[in-house]
Amino acid sequence: MQPASLICNYFIFSFNPFLFTPMSTKENEVTLKKITAHCKEYGFVYGSSEIYDGLSAAYDYGPNGVLLKNNIKEFWWKSMVQMNENIVGLDASIFMHPSTWKASGHVDAFNDPLIDNKDSKKRYRADVLVEDHLAKIEQKINKEITKARKRFGEDFDEAQFISTHPRVVNYREQIQSIENRMKTAIAEDDLESFKNLIVDLEISDPVSGTKNWTDVRQFNLMFSTEMGSVSEGANTIYLRPETAQGIFVNFSNIQKSNRMKPPFGIAQIGKAFRNEIIARQFIFRMREFEQMEMQFFVKPGEEMQWYEHWKLQRMRWHNALGLGTAKYRFHNHLNLAHYANAACDIEFEFPMGFKELEGIHSRTDFDLLAHEALSGKKLRYFDPQENESYVPYVVETSIGLDRMFLAVLSAAYQEEVLEDNSERIVLKLPAALAPSKVAVLPLMNKDGLAEKAQAIFKGLKYDFTAQYDAKDAIGRRYRRQDTVGTPYCITIDHQSLEDDTVTIRERDSMKQERIPITDIARILEENVTLKKLLKSI
Secondary structure: OOOOOOOOOOOOOOOOOOOOOOOOOOOOOOOOHHHHHHHHHOOOOOEHHHHHHOOOEEEEEEEEHHHHHHHHHHHHHHHHHHHOOOOOOOOOEEEOHHHHHHHHHHHOOOEEEEEEEOOOEEEHHHHHHHHHHHHHHHHHHHHHHHHHHHHHHHHHHHHHHHOOOOHHHHHHHHHHHHHHHHHHHHOOOHHHHHHHHHHHOOOOOHHHHHHOOOEEEEEEOEEEEEEEOOOHHOOEEEEEOOHHHHHHHHHHHHHHOOOOOOOEEEEEEEEOOOOOOOOOOOHHHOOEEEEEEEEEEEEOOHHHHHHHHHHHHHHHHHOOOOOOHHEEEEEEOOOOOEEEEEEEEEEEOOEEEEEEEEEEEEOOOHHHHHHHHHHHOOOOOEEOOOEEOOOOOEEEEEHHHHHHHHHHHHHHEEEEEEOOOOOOEEEOOOHHOOOOEEEEOOOOOOOOHHHHOOOHHHHOOOOOOOOOOOOOOOOHHHHHHHHHOOEEEEEEOOHHHHHHHHHHHHEEOOEEEEEEHHHHHHHHHHOHHHHHHHOOO
């Protein structure tokens, strides 16, 4: 999945209704600053090497973070591999022969257009500066539409208004003109025209406020290192900038050893590395990140129907989580990567706005043909029915695991005012993804309650990630579990010793119910396992 994508037409695609019923929520914006602070305080994400003042754009996942991250990976893997008979898995090496990246185009073309402001000394991606400018024009259009909707009420015809209102028409023409200029500059690698576009649009540096820009220049994003026993005899190799190439070079191995027949897919979860100059926005853009990718190999001519299929299927996967269908939209690429004949992103509404979460690309036969040409090895499928061999076309789905983590966490974070005017912070995580599924809480740490609670805890932890918490008042313990997103709390009191019943508390509604101890596992099985999510796709 290439790092840059341009502003284009947007399409909203929706499926299931919002699965959670929110309580009264404070009028308080969920900001990236709040999410970052919450992640550190409650053991989700820490800055890397903090005792040495940290390392820019590098993060460590804490005890709760690694559990949430692993649950996201498991949901993706099971939905992609376990639920599809024609998709298999792979775990390819991070280190690959350097010719791999020559064939893929990364050595010569894996660049970002960068520009510096001479006053602030800050560096920016030129395309992002233009995209931000386009977003401001889009906001002006939306304001005009909102005002008109209020003025005309039910009689408002939005399509007619957009096509006829002079200011809106002018804004749309501006957007089209800017998009065309940027598309041409990128396609022709015309860096001078790219800078002229930024100057003509009078784009200011967000930090200094000035328009004192350097020229635009290209910067390769791959990390290089050396492999060899001594530096004089070492060979330059690269840390992989994407996981997809490991799949392509293993196409024949997997196709033959597993007797796969197109259409079939190869899925992989793994680390990738990009020397991002503009690494920012917490874990949204990092230099070391994790991808969940699937390359789907099809017969040439059938790629567009499978491209549409995977657009539909991937959006269904996202909506199954119940984060809110309005938080997703499709973004069709205006400028296609060198390997693609169709491409779009699934964007998510992060605290900093709609941003790319997942890419779906029709990669044609570019990758397999390129590796064939450079390696001299055939990467083809022989069709015995047609008595012919062909290089398959590829449809790719690629999602950033770290971005998915941030999307889930930011959508789940809520600050609520309760009926008694007290407040709580709660993570309304999808129950199957929550770091811990249940917390076992003895009301007191005496009178045999702790022993009873420990027996219940030990019985549950074979099947569910569970916590045992006996410290502080019960209300404080409930709040503590809310902050890390634990779906259920089990409280053991003196009545539990008499009749083997406990109180079960549900996180989102805070409803409490008395149930037999023998029902705990069944309730958890029905509500917190991945099975429920997988069946809803």
